[in-house]
């Protein structure tokens with residue numbers, strides 16, 4: 001999962017050998033010989049409602065129906081039970097009474113009378129959520145909709161969802177087309193029927209549909225097949241610029257060359273282009289759910305900030321879906337997940353996804369380095385690192401995704417994304433150095449993520465020890481010590497060893513890098529490395545950096561700057577004031593309003609504007625440049 005970091009104040013947040021040789025298959029046969037059927041009527045998606053009808057085989061006696069609570073990829077109990085409505089359970093034409101469990105809000109108890117062999121269950125999903133959040137956020141508009149099956153599905157409580165078989169169908173509005181990893185078996189008017197799948201595969205296979213819809217095959221010479229499925233609010237938003245399309249094709253080629261395996265029958269990039277839906281990416285084994293702003297293909301600023309989304313979510317098919325930390329497997333969607341290895345699931349994916357973004361040409365090498373400079377600088381100005389280690393951010397993941405961004409530099413956020421990226425970059429450079437250039441993290445990926453060669457969508461769990469043993473198999477080193485140190489050290493500064501071994505250093509200049517320029521073009525002010533503040537376009541402070549000049553002057557998040565040196569606030573005036581501070585004899589004077597009270601604040605700062613960049617250190621080998629080179633003969637687009 002990944003958020004799209006368009007806003008300045010939200011810099012981040014956006015999945016061994018098998019144990020005893022046994023992999024968990026998602027395609028084993030069902031315990032019950034008769035599948036559940038579910039028909040989702042999406043014809044009311046434009047007015048934010050889905051209707052579902054299920055036929056569930058049962059036996060007489062007490063029965064508990066459950067609703068998915070722990071959502072894979074979201075790493076938390078985010079199932080949108082609050083928006084489930086209209087629940088009605090019937091048998092033999094009679095309505096049966098049900099009662100919700102007193103403790104588990106995701107469970108419903110019902111007594112099945114003698115002689116009853118199937119229940120007819122109806123529910124409605126109220127798709128009214130706002131544009132914040134992830135898959136439970138806004139998912140529909142007048143002309144498109146995403147069906148996430150977990151939002152409507154109820155099933156008899158069972159130890160493992162892969163043993164519950166389901167035959168799904170969907171009814172779409174007239175004229176809408178769709179994309180999904182499910183296999184269609186037939187059409188009946190506006191109804192499409194799909195092949196029976198295990199419940200975990202159904203929940204892992206959302207369906208994107210829309211009036212304005214386009215499917216583009218990618219890298220057709222590669223098998224299995226890959227498709228870019230696009231739904232947009234208007235037909236003009238479906239036009240993919242040739243350069244970008246070339247990058248998507250190269251992404252498939254570069255991922256195949258890097259991971260040297262596939263674990264799906266075919267793969268669908270399900271991309272929603274809409275300002276009406278939540279913006280994020282969520283991985284699935286054979287598809288991904290990418291929701292981006294409507295003008296992503298047309299606005300170069302949005303494009304550069306969103307470019308890493310598809311490579312990240314695609315990488316999760318290997319790292320997160322095929323290989324998954326044992327603690328993040330919730331076999332029944334009810335068992336709590338443990339996030340302690342998210343620095344592998346999300347951290348390694350952030351590293352590999354961003355490298356693939358450069359290798360495929362979706363970013364230039366300069367843009368990759370600017371994004372990495374942002375990550376490094378953000379973590380190097382993260383005072384929360386002094387009280388909270390990297391391991392704790394992963395362990396507490398389910399509390400951090402929705403945590404407020406204010407004082408985020410002291411709380412810390414889901415830092416296992418960017419700090420995991422630095423960790424795995426350092427591991428890559430260590431392997432390259434220690435092996436004399438013969439090995440790299442690509443070899444670890446081929447071994448660890450390509451275990452067993454090509455497979456179907458199965459999941460093979462792993463532990464910390466599996467990571468260490470696979471790294472050692474590629475290049476002997478004290479990997480346990482290296483990783484433990486990175487996970488448990490509490491220091492003020494970021495681990496920049498990978499950038500340094502890669503032949504670069506983080507420097508600060510008065511010129512914004514390409515990522516900062518793109519974010520400021522979309523609104524807001526980044527004075528994080530100078531004054532120590534982020535502001536929205538109207539001067540409201542998103543966050544204030546602990547111990548910075550702004551902090552020492554008494555500023556805090558949520559305050560609003562209304563005047564700069566006596567003039568009404570604008571980003572431009574603020575930039576001028578910071579730039580001129582180098583030669584100014586007086587402090588920068590601000591008028592701020594805080595919960596209705598006005599006061600004057602003086603920031604005694606004279607350092608000018610400061611923005612992070614990576615600068616080449618000529619005396620060191622250019623390992624980072626080598627890492628960004630495309631694999632094989634595929635040129636960058």
Ligand SMILES: [Zn+2]
Nearest residue numbers: 001002015346
């Ligand atoms: Zn992710």
